[in-house]
Amino acid sequence: MKIARTFVLSALALTALAAAPAAAQGNDAGTFRVFVEDREVGTEEFSITQTGSGASGEVLATSRVRLGLPDGTLELDTRLRARGIGADPVDYQVSVGGSAPSRTIGTVGGGRFSAKIVTPSGEQLREYVASNGAVVLDQAVAHHYHFLALRTHQGRVPVIIPRENRQVVATVASRGEETVRIGGASATLFHLVVTPQGGDEHHVWVDALNRVVRVEVPARAWRAERTEIPR
Template structure:
């Protein structure tokens, strides 16, 4: 019995530290900062229906920020399917100073997208590797899907508005105490390094819900208004 007890404890701790299989549901608001100044918000909702291979997760958001080069408005919607929450389709409406719309699907190892701008329509298609996740620039809640994949490893990342896929390395720095709007919480600190890109820092809770995202090279920070319960 003592041996079983000693074995059970580290296994339980490992279960808490490892990414969970189910995406689950989440919603909230991020405050967005650039150069330490609050410039807008990101509202989002993640909804799960079904279980196992029939599971579907829909993530939708609304980003409104004011930048020196102009306003940026993003309305993304991502749908994924299956135990691993593999992306199925993604669309984003871009408003503000440079309006456009991207409607894309993932099928047969390819990401096929239609891009609509005031100048007309374009079609783009590129590789979408097995296990890829969608991370659109400036959309913090997408990192929840990355955290579901791994806390340590390499992950293919689809960047829709850049019309490409890159490989990213994810490294865990373990748990840290983080204060969010006056509330302290123990969160997992992940460092995401896209090949040839800027380092991203992401803090998630034990359910892989994103609480904070920072891109130091761009002086960007998105932080939840409240710690999820």
């Protein structure tokens, strides 16, 4: 699933304009059921683990995505390491299975995202701007929105899309609190609308700890929903 259409970032590095909500990151784990046009196509199993706190704290987020889409299967294994109070990305790895396997190994530093892309035909190196305050949002990976929600519920955020080898800027707008029902239980969640410049709206529901419960892209009839509301 593409998060946004092609967009060329200006030479000026952009920073997030709004402060992050008060709730800090923490441990989380679970499973998202993924739907396309209301048909279940697979799952995303994920884990977010925090060690330490403050400037020396680190967060490790991993996931296993297995989807049977109309145009073929999508298999992703991801690993994101972040650091500090704002959970700034430090490095990211994603392995893609199926008929076109690849592996991307990237690091963030010095205002750049530097990646090595390994495919059966060889290796390629890519490097592009990674603005201050940027977050990683890989395609079809729902739990990554946790890090965006940590950054802000209202404002603009630079977004790194690793498998597209680029950064875009997304606008985040809050629609306030809503009651969401999942698996026979209901909870009051924050509804965020994330719009990458030139791209489709992504609707994201998070709880008071910024744990992601649901992500929807109406223009693509795509939805990822937790199997149960986190407690």
